[in-house]
Structure formats: C-alpha cells, structure tokens
Amino acid sequence: MGPRRNVLVLGAFIACLFLFFVALLGSRKEYPGVGTLGTIRGAGQTGSSSSQLGIDQDCSPVHLQAAVNPNGSFGDLWSKLRFEFETHKPIPKLRRASFPKPDAKHTKAQIIKDFLPITTVEADVVRSIHEDLVGQIPEYPKSTFHGKGVVIIASAAKAEYATTNLGMLRFLQSELPIELWMLKEEDEREGWCDELVMDGIMCRFLEDYIEDVDVVFEEEFQYTSAALFFSSFEEILLIDTNTIPLSHPDSVFNSHTYRDNGVILWPDYWKMSESPWTPYIVGASTRPRDLEPTQMSIESGQMVWNKKTHWKALALAFYYSWHGPEYYYSLTVQGEMGWGDKETYPTALRATSSEWHTVKHHPKTAFWNNGDGNGEGSGVSLLQSDPSDDSTFKPMFMHATTFHWSVRNLMCDDTCLTDHMVNPTRHQHLRGGKITAPGIITNSGQHGHDKLKNHYPLIAWKPLEEMGVDPEPMLWTVMERVACEGVWSQEKLCQTVREHMRTAFGIESYWRVERPANC
DSSP states (O other): OOHHHHHHHHHHHHHHHHHHHHHHHHHOOOOOOSOOOTTOTTBSSTTOOHHHHTSOGGGSSSOOOOBOOSSHHHHHHHHHHHHHHHHOOOSSOOOOOOOOOOOSSSOHHHHHHHSSOOOHHHHHHHHHHHHHHHHHOOOOOTTTOOSEEEEEEOOGGGGGGHHHHHHHHHHTTOOOOEEEEESOGGGSOTTHHHHHHTTTEEEEEGGGTOTTHHHHOOSGGGHHHHHHHHOSOSEEEEEOTTEEEOSOGGGGGGSHHHHHHSEEEOEEEEEOOOOTTHHHHTTSOSSOOOSOOOSEEEOTTEEEEETTTTHHHHHHHHHHHHTIIIIIHHHHHTTSSOOSSTTHHHHHHHHTTOOOEEOSSOOEEEEEEOSSSSEEEEEEEEEEEOTTOTTSOOEEEEEEOSSOOOHHHHHOOTHHHHSTTOOTTTTTTSTTSOSOOOOGGGOTTSTTHHHHHTTOOSBOHHHHHHTTOOHHHHHHHHHHHHHHSSTTOOHHHHHHHHHHHHHHHOOOSOOOOOOOTTO
8 A cells, every 4th residue: 555545544534533523512411311101091000900090991992001100210211211212313415306217328326326325434434422322222122112012103193093903903993902193192183092092002102102203304204213112012013093903913923924023014016216325334244345235125005013122123224314304304205205214124134143034025016996896097005915924925004105095085074174072272283284175086186096986995996806805895994984983074174984884885884992981
C-alpha cells in the first residue's frame, strides 16, 4: 500500500469517526421518558384479577390479561432503550423517491444498485452507529410478557375497518385474547372499547408508553413494531387492519413451523429491493451486495413472533421504524412498492443471526366477480397460505388491496355521515378529515358499485371454492352485526346490508354472540 493510499484511508477513517461522534453528541438530550400509569385502561401486573382490570371476566369469552405496566422495571428498560434509539440516529437522511422504470439502458438490477447514492464513508458511519446500538439492547425482561394472543393495529382513520377482522376472529371461534392498538385514546369511537371487552378484546394506546407519540411517529407504518414491543403477549399473531383471517388461526402456534423457528413471515408478490449497502450497514455481511437480491419481499399484513426467543430482533425492528421515515424505510425498500416497515423485520432477523421461516407458497390473488363466480379485471385481495403445511396452498389470510372490507366503506349512504353515532368534533383530528364517507354502493365511480347495487357478490368465488374457502358470506355475516348492533350501527345501514345478504347469498339469519344475562 503506497503513501497516497495510506493518507486516503486514514482520511476516510477520521471522517467516519467525526461523523459518528457528531451524530451521537448532536442527538444526545434529556427527554421525559415514559409517562406515569395514570388512568391507563386495563393496566396492572400481568395476570391481574378481573377486579384489578376493572372488567368482569365472566362477560368475556376468553381470559383477559393486564396491560404491561409502563412504570417500574419495564418503564426503566424502555426509558433506557428509547435513549439509545434517540442517540443512535443514522446520518445523513435518505430521500424517499419512486423507482424509475427499467429500460434498455437501466436494468432493475442497476437501478437497485445505484438508486441511493450512499458513499463508503457514510455506510461505515451508520454501520458503527448500528453496531453500537445493537450492543445496548437490554436482555429480555422475564416475567413481563405472558401467553399467546392477537395484536391488531388501527389508526384513527382506519378504526372501523378493524371491526371486520376482529369479528372474523370470533366468528371463526378463535379462543385467543386480542389487543387492539391505537395511537391515542381519542382515536376510539365512544363506547367501542367497552363493547370489545365482551368479545375478549382489550384496547391499548401507544400514548400510554410514548408520551410525545404524535411527534415521534410520522407514519402509520411505525405503529406496528411499537405495538408488538409493548403488547402484554409473549407470543403474538399480528394481523393488519386490512387482513382478514379465513380459517381458524390459533393453530399457527401449535405448528412445527412456529415451534422450530419462533417467527413466521409471509412473502409478497415481488423480490426485495433493498440497497446493496443494507446487509453491510446492519452487520449481516462484511461488504455490500454485488448482485440483485433474490429473496422475496415480505408482505407484513400478518406475522407470528415469539418475543422471548426473538427479543433482540424485535427491539432492532422497532429501532428501524423509530428512524424509518428518514432512513431505514428507504434503505430496505428504496423506491420500490411497499415503502414502509415491511422489510425491517427480515432485516432485523438477519442482523441478529436469528432463525425464522418465510412461508414457501407465494401469495395468490382474489379477483372481482364477473357475474358467474369467475374472475375478471384486476385483483381485489391477496391470499396467504396456512404456514403449517408448505406442500399445499390453503388460504388462511386475505389482505384487502383494492377496497376495505368494512360495512361503512361498502354500504354507507349520506346518512352515515350525519347519524347520531358520529361525533365530527371529537374526530376532526383524523387524517383525511372525515370518520367515514359514502360507501362504494353510492359511488358510481367505484368498480364495485354496480355489483353492490344489483346485489352480486364482489369476489369471484369459484376459484376460492377450489382452494377450500368461500369467505364473502362470512364477511357479510360479520359486517351485518357491526351495522345492526353496537356503537357503529345505523338503522338504514342495517336494513341495506340485510337486503344485500338475502339477495346475494340467501342469508336470512344473523350472527349474535350469546352472553350471560348480567352482561
């Protein structure tokens, strides 16, 4: 190595150190940490009695456990970890932009390689920051999380969409307790959480653990890893608001796939598009990748995660989302479809050398019904297979991609906007402005308008029947309950839904959950 090269290498190393210490010193600050317990709903030591939870366990079909106490030893752990998150900010920020279309001069492999202009010095700085952060992640907090359960995240603007997948879980007779996570308590529709307790569902709010949550979280993608981290469950089935279970999901925890790996992920339609610097920055390799990635991208509408066995990877995925919008979402997805947290989970697993299983079956597509049960046009939903058996595709989840399976999104008319159950003042903070809007049935610009007006099924059911499922009658059965009973109900909406069920599916009986008289 000649003198000139020695000087260049030394200069790069000094620049690397300088940027690293600037990042640490510039971001180190005091912050308020977690809030006090206050009036957090359902809080206490995990395993608290029903009286401590403030609920009647006899009114719930499953045992409900307390929220993780944001104070005490776990509060100390989170305060320290948040400090590390804040003081290990990756620099410089990465831009968010869309991929250009490949052409004769620019193949996709070349676009992936050159899309983010990260220099060697910048990559070395972030690698050092990342390596130091990983060393600061605390050990798994024993006796903090317990049992198995479902976690569902609902932003304020999408809260009503969650009524369908919550209802489907109980319609399919899942016996798992459920936590519905929202950003703030004001995002709840008044009285909804009290109703949900009677279905074995507890509302949780991220503001109980992150005081300045509106400042920290710029994007809804950031909610997911936070909810997984703070959930009271040790073993979690996560389901996105737009993901509908099609078969009894409890079995995933009993499968060899889960027991042998601890984490199950599902693939998306396309291959991953991470920056070639990603494995180097997160310590999964000693050099940037030379070739286009061959692994499939991840579709994170559902995940299974054992926090005890994969604690460090979960904390790291949380860190990636903490700095997601300004760095890690672009690093792991670049400008390809699916910008957000979806690739942070396999990235964190690789960075911690953790075992996991990606379902072997690629997703299938459900299409619009052409009138006789066969498909037409574009796809409306993505189907994911039961992970218990990689030899046969058995649909277990349906991720809505074109429209939302919620009764108001489909069947509302103008009266839904002014009915007595909607409080515009309380929900004026919602992104997008309105809590709901006229549904597809009243919107002639929507593809499904004519099908709903003429009482046809929306989904092509014949290809689904060949795979052993026919979800749409179940979905309308669940949505009828939402339209006709409880805080989301509205009389005209209820009658419209029942008419559609009778005409399209011949359904004239309605699903109700029997409860003790005192509930």
